Amino acid sequence: MKPADKSAVHDFLVGLLRQNRDQRPLADNEPIFSSGRLDSFSLMQTVVHLEETFGIDFSGGGFDMELLDSVDDIEALIDKKR
Amino acid sequence: MTNPPQPGRSLRSWLAIDEREGVVRFAQSAAGRIAIFAFVLALLCLPQVVKRLDPPWWVACTLIGLAAHAYLPRFRGPILFAFTWAIATLSLPASPMAYASLGVFFVLSWCAIVYARGCPGHLVARRPVVTLLAIQLALACVASMLPGGGITDSVWSFLLVSVGGYWFLAYAIVDQRSRDRSPDLFQMGVVRPFWVTSSTPIGKGAAFLRRHLSLTPHDLAVTQIKGVKLLIWAVVLLGTNAALYRVVILELGIPTTHDALAAFLEGTPYPILIGWSAVIFSTVHTSLAVAVWGHKIIGLARLAGFRLPRNMYRPLESRTLAEFWNRFYFYFKEMLVDFFYIPAFLSAFKKSPRLRILFSTLMAAGVGNAVFHFVRDIGLVQTMGMRDAIVSFNSYLFYSTVLGTGIAVSQMRRLSGFVPGSTPIARIWSFICVWSFVVCLNIFGDESRVHTLFERLAFMASLFGAG
Numbered sequence: 001m002k003p004a005d006k007s008a009v010h011d012f013l014v015g016l017l018r019q020n021r022d023q024r025p026l027a028d029n030e031p032i033f034s035s036g037r038l039d040s041f042s043l044m045q046t047v048v049h050l051e052e053t054f055g056i057d058f059s060g061g062g063f064d065m066e067l068l069d070s071v072d073d074i075e076a077l078i079d080k081k082r
Numbered sequence: 083m084t085n086p087p088q089p090g091r092s093l094r095s096w097l098a099i100d101e102r103e104g105v106v107r108f109a110q111s112a113a114g115r116i117a118i119f120a121f122v123l124a125l126l127c128l129p130q131v132v133k134r135l136d137p138p139w140w141v142a143c144t145l146i147g148l149a150a151h152a153y154l155p156r157f158r159g160p161i162l163f164a165f166t167w168a169i170a171t172l173s174l175p176a177s178p179m180a181y182a183s184l185g186v187f188f189v190l191s192w193c194a195i196v197y198a199r200g201c202p203g204h205l206v207a208r209r210p211v212v213t214l215l216a217i218q219l220a221l222a223c224v225a226s227m228l229p230g231g232g233i234t235d236s237v238w239s240f241l242l243v244s245v246g247g248y249w250f251l252a253y254a255i256v257d258q259r260s261r262d263r264s265p266d267l268f269q270m271g272v273v274r275p276f277w278v279t280s281s282t283p284i285g286k287g288a289a290f291l292r293r294h295l296s297l298t299p300h301d302l303a304v305t306q307i308k309g310v311k312l313l314i315w316a317v318v319l320l321g322t323n324a325a326l327y328r329v330v331i332l333e334l335g336i337p338t339t340h341d342a343l344a345a346f347l348e349g350t351p352y353p354i355l356i357g358w359s360a361v362i363f364s365t366v367h368t369s370l371a372v373a374v375w376g377h378k379i380i381g382l383a384r385l386a387g388f389r390l391p392r393n394m395y396r397p398l399e400s401r402t403l404a405e406f407w408n409r410f411y412f413y414f415k416e417m418l419v420d421f422f423y424i425p426a427f428l429s430a431f432k433k434s435p436r437l438r439i440l441f442s443t444l445m446a447a448g449v450g451n452a453v454f455h456f457v458r459d460i461g462l463v464q465t466m467g468m469r470d471a472i473v474s475f476n477s478y479l480f481y482s483t484v485l486g487t488g489i490a491v492s493q494m495r496r497l498s499g500f501v502p503g504s505t506p507i508a509r510i511w512s513f514i515c516v517w518s519f520v521v522c523l524n525i526f527g528d529e530s531r532v533h534t535l536f537e538r539l540a541f542m543a544s545l546f547g548a549g
Contacts, residue, residue, distance in 0.1 A: 034293055036391065039408065040419040041493060044427050044442075048435065059429045064259060 001075045010071050012049055016042045028071040056081050100307040109303035118306055119149050122313055131317055143169055144277050148386040152302060162271025169276040179236060183243035191251050191273055199258040210255035211421040214248050222460055226468045238464050245460055246281050247274040249417055253287025264288035277382040281458050284379045284413045285390050296387040309384025316377035323370040330363050339364040339525060343533055343541045357545050365521045401502040401512040403492035422450035439497060440490045448486025452479050474531040477538055481526035488519060
């Protein structure tokens with residue numbers, strides 16, 4: 001995954017945090033959903049963002065929140081799918 | 083040591099005893115650990131508490147198991163396993179058929195977990211909820227068509243014994259695809275953990291529990307103190323609920339919603355103001371009962387070392403219906419999201435964001451909600467027959483459909499950028515909107531199945547002066 005793409009993903013997640021009035025910084029390896037910083041609605045917004053931006057299809061069954069739980073996890077997922 | 087509390091902050095400081103190093107240090111000592119569990123034992127064995135919650139034998143066995151889990155970290159898996167299945171056995175009616183049913187459920191659960199791990203592409207692994215529900219409903223249909231005796235009674239016994247663990251088993255199957263899969267003994271030990279008195283997976287599954295497990299003695303002490311605080315709060319709410327019931331129902335003579343509805347149907351309705359008082363008080367009473375029960379389960383889990391989020395968290399501060407759904411019954415919402423919302427969202431209406439959210443939310447808060455409650459009460463199919471069990475469920479079906487629609491609309495407003503105001507007036511208005519919806523809808527959420535949907539609709543119309 002290109003550094004610019006990873007940065008864009010990071011900014012997207014930070015944008016979601018700001019919408020939820022969470023001003024704390026976000027580290028690339030920090031759990032976002034399992035820690036409760038973002039809820040399931042934000043998880044689905046992230047899914048939509050990844051579908052539209054990177055063309056990832058999550059509908060095959062076996063979806064796991066761990067796949068998207070941090071910026072690093074998302075980078076690994078995108079690299080695997082490509 | 084923490085500084086003495088400042089004037090004006092003394093209550094908050096006093097309540098935050100888990101932040102005082104002296105208290106935390108004491109909780110890590112042998113004397114402190116004994117004090118924690120002795121206090122909780124005494125608290126949960128108070129006569130009024132025992133009358134409304136759990137029997138003393140269950141409390142004592144559960145506390146022994148929780149203490150063993152907390153203080154013997156090397157043996158947590160076997161401890162969970164042993165206490166969960168021992169207390170499940172002791173909680174059954176003394177009947178060979180019930181014991182055999184539990185044994186069958188135990189074996190089938192372990193087989194399902196191992197099979198899902200070995201065959202991740204199979205339907206059981208990919209769609210555990212659909213598979214388990216299909217099996218359960220098929221068994222119920224077959225048993226309801228067969229004559230009584232022998233095999234039929236065995237099938238019903240199995241259904242009634244196993245229904246409490248279904249959703250926990252679903253989480254256990256899903257956990258098999260995790261990259262940090264839980265050990266088998268731990269997994270089987272949390273197929274309805276021994277401190278959970280509910281069909282709803284309060285604490286979700288093994289993966290969630292392990293993520294929230296306190297790993298150091300300091301963290302464990304803080305978690306346990308938080309657990310004690312939550313249990314004290316549960317008992318305070320229990321007492322408050324009992325006092326309110328005495329004052330409102332017994333002293334003031336306000337009827338329950340059930341009695342107000344019955345009086346309306348008999349042609350002797352209460353005045354509209356009394357009717358609304360009944361409906362409002364019933365909502366308060368039910369909400370407090372859910373709070374007590376959820377706090378008790380989470381408080382006990384925290385004594386074991388699991389620093390779990392509360393099941394109910396300040397629902398009066400909800401500013402939207404979607405937020406209320408998250409605050410009022412967190413683990414039920416999580417279960418519906420995990421098993422209904424996410425699968426629906428990932429597979430349907432991808433080209434239409436609004437329709438996608440609407441459909442997924444209805445599948446969770448509507449369909450999933452209804453399915454959970456129908457399946458939980460599968461025993462009514464045995465007593466009423468399948469047809470009457472479905473017909474008598476129509477009120478709850480209406481309730482879950484309206485609830486799902488309301489939450490979906492709330493989420494779509496959020497998607498459109500709607501942010502509720504933060505001023506005092508705006509907060510009051512949000513409170514009125516959210517809780518008015520909840521109070522009105524609760525007329526249909528009663529799970530007694532005594533009154534039909536149309537009777538409840540007519541009663542509600544009468545509260546607005548119609549009919």
